[in-house]
Amino acid sequence: MSTILIVEDEARIVSFLVKGLTAEGFATRTAGRGLDGIELALQGGIDLILLDVGLPDLDGFEVLESIRGQGVATPIIMLTAKTSTRDRVAGLEGGADDYVPKPFSFQELLARIRLRLRDATPAAAEAHILERKGVALDLLTRRVRVDGDWVDLSTREFALAELLMRHPGQVLSREQLLSNVWGLDFDPGSNVVDVYIKYLRAKLGADRIETIRGTGYRLL
Ligand code: CA
Numbered sequence: 001m002s003t004i005l006i007v008e009d010e011a012r013i014v015s016f017l018v019k020g021l022t023a024e025g026f027a028t029r030t031a032g033r034g035l036d037g038i039e040l041a042l043q044g045g046i047d048l049i050l051l052d053v054g055l056p057d058l059d060g061f062e063v064l065e066s067i068r069g070q071g072v073a074t075p076i077i078m079l080t081a082k083t084s085t086r087d088r089v090a091g092l093e094g095g096a097d098d099y100v101p102k103p104f105s106f107q108e109l110l111a112r113i114r115l116r117l118r119d120a121t122p123a124a125a126e127a128h129i130l131e132r133k134g135v136a137l138d139l140l141t142r143r144v145r146v147d148g149d150w151v152d153l154s155t156r157e158f159a160l161a162e163l164l165m166r167h168p169g170q171v172l173s174r175e176q177l178l179s180n181v182w183g184l185d186f187d188p189g190s191n192v193v194d195v196y197i198k199y200l201r202a203k204l205g206a207d208r209i210e211t212i213r214g215t216g217y218r219l220l
Contacts, residue, residue: 002047003027007037009056020106034058041067053080068095075116130165151203160196164219173216
């Protein structure tokens, strides 16, 4: 669940946003003053910030500057009644990700929020997952899922699975597998590859890895 911090002093707007966002499955935190908003933003656990420009203590641009100046990269959408180009430019130059002029419809704001949350999901999060036919290898957490179930692989098994997943459909020779997964100090006559392929088949599914007689193995 994503948590949205609302920094806004008008109770009517806060309640409108909290109700709408809660109904859409978001968690919300609220701050009526700029300083409280900064404090909450710095505490972390916030996925996106809706930041009003007209606040009773600091203005939204100062809040923005303070938050960004302290290294917080959380997406920020500025809300303002001011429609001047100057404010828009100042907001975007100050590190805001988007700008929604008041009055806005909830659906419009929701669409912007969803867009920013999607952008904020690191592309790397997808790049470090290798996926093929129901098998997913997470290269960061070293976890493996097969048809939705978590499966434990040993370090060697994971390395072997990763190599096969990086070359789907290609025949990899025993020597290639040995040198990549075990290093070159293994006796090429060793049957360790065959043994580990057997382990992998037991964990990932027997029909996922094809034996190419006399040559090696192929991930289907
Ligand atoms: Ca205000």
